[in-house]
Each structure stands twice: as structure tokens, then as C-alpha cells.
Amino acid sequence: MPETDHRARHVAIIMDGNGRWAKKRHLPRVAGHRAGVEAVRKIVRAAGDLGLEALTLYAFSSENWKRPEEEVSDLMGLMKRFIVSDIDEFAANDVRLKIVGNWRALAPDVVALIEDALARTAGNKRTTLAVALNYGAQDEIVRAARAAAGEGAITAEAIEAHLDTADLPPLDLLIRTSGEVRLSNFLLWQAAYAELYFTDRLWPDFTPADLAAALDQFARRERRFGGL
Numbered sequence: 001m002p003e004t005d006h007r008a009r010h011v012a013i014i015m016d017g018n019g020r021w022a023k024k025r026h027l028p029r030v031a032g033h034r035a036g037v038e039a040v041r042k043i044v045r046a047a048g049d050l051g052l053e054a055l056t057l058y059a060f061s062s063e064n065w066k067r068p069e070e071e072v073s074d075l076m077g078l079m080k081r082f083i084v085s086d087i088d089e090f091a092a093n094d095v096r097l098k099i100v101g102n103w104r105a106l107a108p109d110v111v112a113l114i115e116d117a118l119a120r121t122a123g124n125k126r127t128t129l130a131v132a133l134n135y136g137a138q139d140e141i142v143r144a145a146r147a148a149a150g151e152g153a154i155t156a157e158a159i160e161a162h163l164d165t166a167d168l169p170p171l172d173l174l175i176r177t178s179g180e181v182r183l184s185n186f187l188l189w190q191a192a193y194a195e196l197y198f199t200d201r202l203w204p205d206f207t208p209a210d211l212a213a214a215l216d217q218f219a220r221r222e223r224r225f226g227g228l
């Protein structure tokens, strides 16, 4: 029986289009990233109300280091400020923070902030906000395969158990904003049977209503997982 009328447990978003949002307004790219952080705040608040158990947001890819030094440093600065200023709200709203990707390789001050935020929200249960930082799916799969090999046979189950997302529900829906139709090295393994949703909306313009619309469409899609 095809599965229909389901609710999403785990949604992931490739938050793209900050630069174009700023360009349209003749603003520097960093203004687009700042507006992007505001969109993140609203979407995180909405995620719990929409019943999501997990929301994974692509914030900085392992390929984003190719950007000019100034933009990389603006993005890291915004990330730090976001973690510091929003941690109390996470605590109040029962949001558990999680970081996926190679975050331990980031600057020591960022690592320290993250460790503190993880510890302070570890007991929260309502929603997990997983932020992908210095994340690349190919790197994640290589790390997981190495860990699996260290324990014995390399099977799909063993690799999956070592992915950064191992403690999250299966990925149901993967959203990308800004009209680009590619995965850009995000959650390649987890997307195997996820539903994909592409919207032209630029990330700073993406609202909780847009997320609700994506979830409505998801609920009406027929998932088959290879069966009939």
C-alpha cells in the first residue's frame, strides 16, 4: 500500500539565495546573510509548532571556504552571534541544538561556543535543530565508512549508524530555496528516499507559511520506497 497523508518528522533545508536577495536591494552580501539569520529564527520557532521532530539547516558547506575571506568571516561571525543570542530561546522552547559536519575543525572560539550550546540544550526534547556547519555529505559518508570499517563489516546499516544524523528520524523532506535545483553535497545518503521540494523563494523571504505549504504538499505525496 502506498503511504499517503503522512506527517513529516524530519525536514532539511538548503537555505540558498541570501546573496541574490541582497543584490536585488543593492546591499552588500552580508546584509543578505543577516536577513537569512532572521528567517532562520522564524523557521525554528515554527518547526516545533508544525510538529517537526527534527529540522536540519545547511548553514555552511565544506565548499563554502572557497568564498572570499571577508564573506567567510562574516558568516562565522553571524553564526557565533546566533548561537550566543538564541541559546536562551532554544532552552525556553525545548529545542535541542545539534551540529552536523566537521565542526570540530572550526576556529577554537567557535568550537567552545558550540560545545557550551550543545551541553546547555542536550536535555531538550521537543525539536532538534541540527545545523550543518563545515558540512559535506561525501566527507560525512567517508567518515562513517571508516568508523564502520573500524568495527567490522562495511554494511549500509553500519554506515548509517555512523552518519552525523544517526540519532535523528529518517529524512522525510528536503527543501531548497532560490530556484537552484541541486543538492550541493547536502545529505546525499539521507536523501535516498526523501521527498524533494524546490522553491524560487530566496531564503531571507522564506516564511513559516512557506514551510507549512511545503509540508502540506509533502502530506499529499505518495511515497513508495521501491514497492507498489
Ligand code: IPE
Binding pocket: 015, 016, 017, 018, 019, 020, 021, 059, 060, 064, 075, 178, 203
Ligand atoms: C546561502 O546564500 C547562504 C550560504 C551559502 C552560506 P548564498 O550566499 O549562497 O546566496 P546566493 O546563492 O549567492 O544568492
Ligand code: IPE
Binding pocket: 014, 015, 016, 017, 058, 059, 060, 061, 064, 180, 182, 184
Ligand atoms: C549550498 O549553497 C550551501 C548552503 C546553503 C550552506 P551554495 O550557494 O554554496 O551552493 P552552490 O554553490 O550554488 O551549489
Ligand code: MG
Binding pocket: 016, 017, 018
Ligand atoms: Mg548560493
